[in-house]
Amino acid sequence: MKTHGFLEDDIKVGTWTYYYVNGHRFKEITYENGIENGPWTMWHENGNLYIERFQDRGRTVGIWKEYYENGSLKEVREYRNGEYFPSDFWNESGDQLLLNGNGKKIESFGAGSLDVFEHYFIDGKLIKELRL
Template sequence: MILVKAIFANLKPFILSLLFLLHCHEYGSIDHTDPGFSISRGLMLYHGSPFTGKMIQKNPTLDETFITTYRNGLEDGEYTARKGKGQLLEQRFYLAGEKHGIHRTWYENGNNRSYAEFMKGKYINESWSWYENGKPAKLDKYNEKGDILATKVWNRLGIIYMNLSFNPDGSSAGLPGSKICEPIKSKRH
């Protein structure tokens, strides 16, 4: 009897680990068309259990592939969008279903499209967007709580036409925008 208890005591951690692995099975990469996928109460399920693994979605019309990492049914980890030959178009990170970390996007020509930092679903620090020609389009600055501090907006020529600072009460000060028209190119004969 003492021998049986000793064997069971040594096997108990192994059995508990095995049961945990069976309950929280991590799948590899699975195509989103798999009939085992469903959504319930905001969770991605696979055969009725919260999904942990990578879901792959392909858009043949755009020749793009999207890979989303899930943990316990929530987006958790890296999300990417790539063009057919592997060119990275988007890279985002999530933590327990919330945007967290650096999110970046690029135009097909390789130029930056957007850059933002998040903490637990809120913007922090800076958020940028650019025109396809590489010129800045917008800059938003945030504090560590996600409150917006300032905004700058440029036209396609690189001229600032909005520049605001925000006060803690929500009021703003600065140049709220103007009707700057981009010049019309004249035809020279």
């Protein structure tokens, strides 16, 4: 992986860009005195946007957007005071399953995405979790 960025006294400053072997951008992170501070963006290996978020002195704050590999929007969530609040979620077919924090999300975890869960929310609060 190729990286481009600046160091001041061996501390990361400014925007750092990381690249996949194929030359596409992997992620861009803005640093201030070695701490992630500002826009934080990641791309899928095919070049499509993957994640957009914002860092405030190393903490994720505000709106986080995540996209499927095909470029369609997957999830919008918000971080407030270090807490995660899901807002909207779409499946890969484009059906919206979570709207304004109400509904469900389907997520895969683990190597090969073997663990699949349905999470049910009301007003952005998790009320039920099912392993599929």
